[in-house]
Amino acid sequence: MFGGKENDVFTKIEHHLNAVEExxxxxxxxxxxxxxxxxxxxxxxxxxxxxxxxKADDLRREIELMLYAGAFIPANRGDYIRLSExxxxxxxxxxxxxxxxxxxxxxxxxxxxxxxxxLVSESLKTFEYLKLSTLxxxxxxxxxxxxxxxxxxxxxxxDEIEYEVLRKIFSDKDISTYAKLIWNQVITxxxxxxxxxxxxxxxxxxxxxxxx
Numbered sequence: 001m002f003g004g005k006e007n008d009v010f011t012k013i014e015h016h017l018n019a020v021e022e023x024x025x026x027x028x029x030x031x032x033x034x035x036x037x038x039x040x041x042x043x044x045x046x047x048x049x050x051x052x053x054x055k056a057d058d059l060r061r062e063i064e065l066m067l068y069a070g071a072f073i074p075a076n077r078g079d080y081i082r083l084s085e086x087x088x089x090x091x092x093x094x095x096x097x098x099x100x101x102x103x104x105x106x107x108x109x110x111x112x113x114x115x116x117x118x119l120v121s122e123s124l125k126t127f128e129y130l131k132l133s134t135l136x137x138x139x140x141x142x143x144x145x146x147x148x149x150x151x152x153x154x155x156x157x158x159d160e161i162e163y164e165v166l167r168k169i170f171s172d173k174d175i176s177t178y179a180k181l182i183w184n185q186v187i188t189x190x191x192x193x194x195x196x197x198x199x200x201x202x203x204x205x206x207x208x209x210x211x212x
Contacts (some may be wrong), residue, residue, distance in 0.1 A: 003068075003091075004145060005066070005144075006010070008066060009063060009067065011079065012063050013063060013083075015059055016059040016060060016084060016087060016088070016136070017087065017131045019055045020056045020088065020127070021131060021168050022055075023052040023053045023091040024193070026045055026122060027045075028121075029048050030042050030045035031098075031101070031116075033148055034101055034108070035117065037156060042084050046098050046102050049095055050098075053095040056091040058087065064084065066165070067080055077212075079203070084201050086196065087154075087197040089199070089200075090196040093189060093192040093193045093195075095191070097186055098181065099191070101186050106182035107175075107179050111114055117166060119162060119190055122158040123162075124193060125154050125200065126155050129147050129148075129151040129197075130147075130197045130204075131135065132147045133147035133150075133201060134204060141211045142208075144208045145204075145209070148205045149205075151197055151201035152198050153161045154211070158194035159191065162188075162191040167186055169183050
């Protein structure tokens with residue numbers, strides 16, 4: 001179905017996915033470090049988040065240039081350009097959450113530590129399904145479609161946890177108003193990671209349906 005240019009694009013897409021994944025993993029490490037109050041380690045890991053997000057940006061631009069240079073038929077180029085943008089938004093969301101946390105440095109609500117870690121884990125899990133779905137587009141559109149649906153299901157799980165953590169934070173009288181406001185921003189941005197993954201999965205569904 002595809003020639004050399006198309007295969008090169010798929011390779012670059014995989015590299016892009018890996019860069020986004022590494023951004024998320026560095027964010028996970030940074031978040032753990034912050035909850036452990038190892039601020040210096042968290043600040044160092046923020047730099048790693050930024051570095052990998054920048055790498056993802058560069059790869060997105062390379063994908064776009066390859067597509068503009070003639071990979072895929074014109075009708076499909078827009079789909080892949082849009083998909084790369086949506087995938088890149090996931091790394092952007094992680095970087096934004098990281099910046100808010102490190103720059104504002106709210107006190108850590110000790111009794112909610114495990115809830116916060118669970119939120120990060122479940123939000124980042126949406127990307128795991130999305131990555132598999134994206135990689136399946138090349139050879140198995142039915143598999144890509146099913147994995148895109150799994151991404152949406154996982155996003156709903158992450159949403160439920162997000163709302164529950166926010167409810168606990170705003171009902172806790174021991175958390176200052178300042179900390180509540182900052183944690184609200186951080187938690188919402190963590191939820192954005194899952195939301196952006198769902199946005200990309202919606203686009204994959206559209207692309208998969210076109211090919212069936």
